[in-house]
Amino acid sequence: MDSAGQADINLNSPNKGQLPDFMIDVPVGPGVAAQTPAVEQGLTEAEEEELRTELAKVEEEIITLRQVLSAKERHCGELKRRLGLSALGELKQNLSKSWHDVQVSNAYVKTSEKLGEWNEKVTQSDLYKKTQETLSQAGQKTSAALSTMGSAISRKLGDMRTTSMRNVNERLQDFPQPYCRRGRGFGELCHLQVI
Numbered sequence: 001m002d003s004a005g006q007a008d009i010n011l012n013s014p015n016k017g018q019l020p021d022f023m024i025d026v027p028v029g030p031g032v033a034a035q036t037p038a039v040e041q042g043l044t045e046a047e048e049e050e051l052r053t054e055l056a057k058v059e060e061e062i063i064t065l066r067q068v069l070s071a072k073e074r075h076c077g078e079l080k081r082r083l084g085l086s087a088l089g090e091l092k093q094n095l096s097k098s099w100h101d102v103q104v105s106n107a108y109v110k111t112s113e114k115l116g117e118w119n120e121k122v123t124q125s126d127l128y129k130k131t132q133e134t135l136s137q138a139g140q141k142t143s144a145a146l147s148t149m150g151s152a153i154s155r156k157l158g159d160m161r162t163t164s165m166r167n168v169n170e171r172l173q174d175f176p177q178p179y180c181r182r183g184r185g186f187g188e189l190c191h192l193q194v195i
Helices: 045-083 087-103 106-124 126-174 177-182 186-190
Strands: none
Touching: 087 106, 106 126
């Protein structure tokens, strides 16, 4: 509702279908005009009858407009369905448009400029540079430590593999040669070499 007390007729408004404050107690049904007593004093019967007739016409128009709006909304929904437009697609489009509107707004532009200035000041400060250097050195030391640890783990796994292969080879050497050669594939296992 605007400042003059007029109803918000924007069909996309969240207040769509709500009556303005000054009309909350006004009945909106056919035949109600004949039942409502005259509020203003000093109306002649002719004026009152004229107002009642006008009210009945307005109420009729409201009902007709609601029916037309309902039919238009159904038709719009059918067209969107046939075009493959979904509520999610519309939501994405609305969010995208809203985000664009925010980005071009004066408040957003001024805030971005101010944050850019602050960023420039912070990155040029001595404290920032010292912190950046310290973090860079810490990162390099951590990387070197992890690399050393990875090499040690890799070496240990290699030693374990070599030890395991030796143990398998030694155990297979304990089998008598004739027994090893009898089984299919066992001959290969009996002559494994330690790497």
